[in-house]
Amino acid sequence: MDISDKLSFYKSSSGNETHQPSAVSSSLKTLADHFNGKIVYPHAPYLKIVREESLGDSLQDAVTLKLLSRNEINEPLALDGILFFDLETTGLAGGAGTYAFLLGFGRIAGNRIIVEQYFLPDYGREYHLFEQLNLQFNEFSCLVSYNGKSYDYPLLRSRFLLNRQKFKLEDIFHVDLLHIARRLWKDSLPSCDLKSIETEILGVNREGDIPGAYIPQAYFNFIRTGIVHEVIRIVNHNYTDITSLARMLLYFSQIENNPLTAVHHGIQARLAKLAYEAEDYTLLQKLAGNIGPDSPAIPEVKKMLSLFCKRSRNWPEALSLWNELVNSASHRFFALEELAKYYEHIEADYKEAIKYTSRALSIIRALEEIQYDANTFFYKESFQYRYQRLVQKSA
Template sequence: MSAFRDRFNRLRGSVGAEAEGAVPAAVEIHTPEQILDGAPAGEAPEAAAPPTSDHAVPEQTALPEWEPYGVRLVRHEAGEFLLKETRFPITHRHGIHAFTEWTAAAPSLAAFHGDELVIGPDPCSADEMQENPPVPHDVLFLDLETTGLGVGAGNVPFMLGISYFEGNEYVVRQSLIRHPAEERAMLADLKDRLPQFRYLVTYNGRTFDWPLVQSRFILNGFGSRVWEPLHLDFLHPSRTIWRNTLVSCKLSRVEEERLGVFRQDDLPGSEAPGRYFAYLADGNPEPLADVFRHNEIDMLSLAALAIRFGHLLAGHIGQEVPVPTEPEELVRTGLWLEKMGAVASAEPLLHSVRGLDHAPPSVWNRLAERDKRLGLWEEAVSLWRKSAAAAEQTGIPSTEAHIELSMYFEHRTKEISFALAYARAALELALQHPLSGRANSKRRKEIDALRHRIDRLVRKAAKS
């Protein structure tokens, strides 16, 4: 596979070396047979001129070898590339959500802000989102299939998937390049479509998909300011809510556990580059059918996940979205909603957490930390006591609640005897579990800190 990748990179010619805003020089086009046999390329075509402001509608032509897969050749003014466009009716259901729910869910996504919202250089963009919330037709979903990892010049998006709601349909457009010389045309087509959207939705697109697209725009001579969307990356709220509930926060896991989507015979994303390099070698499009399907499911799931978060922020919990049953997810969802400003939606969930009889210590600690920050000391102490009791009963080596209670009684109520009792209980709990592995250094520091605290409290108690 590395040999194919090296040949692919050599095929990029001088496309990636152009300065920002310049028209790329001509590049050599190799056929799949030439890649396989190492034959020399023919004469290089003339470089396409940069698109003008008045774009003609790209012409589409059927290709016999691609027709069984619904893929057509697009002739853009900047060159050629392959395209598969699939339209799903608005009544289409992907897992537990139907796309008809998007109209009600989209406006609530305006609650995203801070770390959950990536904005351009204009700091007023967050306020703009509140004043002009998303509407069903100005949100673009994006997912790439690339030749490798990272956002460097050597990583090329060979398939560019975008999707959006148009009329009564959800449109999935998947562009594919047959060789590096077609990348510019694929990006030019994307550039033509971006101005009609204000919002971008991705999954891990903050650090991967969108930076890579931006770098490819620059390398292909389109500049660095092609489009500056309000960017919603759903990986981050997914981790916030489901970090300790799901085995992982990969999109495929979130699909199964929370969206009711179960992929059948799906191609792992890590195998997509290999399928593409195989296509470059022999020109047979059949292996890429699975890549198209994998990317299509990603695009459908992005829309379903956007609906899910929209319902959460709109307060549709218990109606369009089931109430979380696991304590960890219950408290995390409530705290995330509160952070997003959806206080009315968060309060019933946090109230439910307070009413639980049994929960892991981490649940009580997380909510107590919130109460402490708000100055709700009575509520925080009540939760810390629940957490400390749960840790002692289950033997879980969680000393956070004991330490918080020790500090509370030492510094706020000046009840040194209580502070000393909780410090000693914390040390006893910590010593019940032998030190092992990489945690040795951190655990030893915690134990040493507890012993130091106990010594100080003993001296205080003696003085009093």
């Protein structure tokens, strides 16, 4: 469409004028043939592609994510009410000139995921697509994305508003799986981007995939030349993004329902932290028993267990854990401080409290001769103040 055609199209969108359909480009027809898609609205054509695949033999009716979401999602999410979405855009800079040229949406029916993709071969094709999408959005109660809260969702909302359309996804609860992925693997994976999660956790290996950074330029090349090869790769890239979202959500639900069976990349320690935050002492104990004795996470898990015991006044167990942690280089000052607190405030045994305080100060002095550590300096002030107070109390 040249500028006069586009102006004519927008002028007639209110229905005051009629015009003849513009010719559909041969490149768009080629894409339609390749994907067995449908060209919609010939006045300003876009391509609709529908594909589907199996997600397994049997799926539950709903997924549960209460622990992994830190109680943000308290109720089960019905699978048939979930809309997965991912966009491919003309850039990451944002602004009025950035738009989504490929919109992918997925829904689960039975044990299959059905993916609908909408490809816009040029600027100015959004209005009638958005009208149709708003009709479909009414069917869903939950939106699922990956980093969508930070980029895809705000961009899509702005495009709806620029086209003077109501954005009905605003009324739908939004789950961003990136936040859960970071809670589980930010300490153990080099990156929590979608491709890393696919490779390391889901076992998805993309073949012939186009890197995300190349996608905007590949689209501009298509507009300029009409060559479809890179667009085919982009459509397949987006399709895999959507199916991986569904598989990831199901995997997270499996972890939630059976946390003791999760073994990937130190996940037990991360789950233990979530159990501690949720005040689920029973689960924390079970996870602690599941972590190998040589795991670097053991001291931190014992610390969390000891604080639970302290809160419930289970002093014998708390004392046992603190005495074990005294031998941990990373947690010895925490343990010595808790032991000093216990003997000062619970037993009123100031001499015993002084013993643990003095031990901590001796370790600090020895470390200062070797190296400077800001953390050690913080503990030094705390233990010195505690020592002075204990001496006064015991006098």
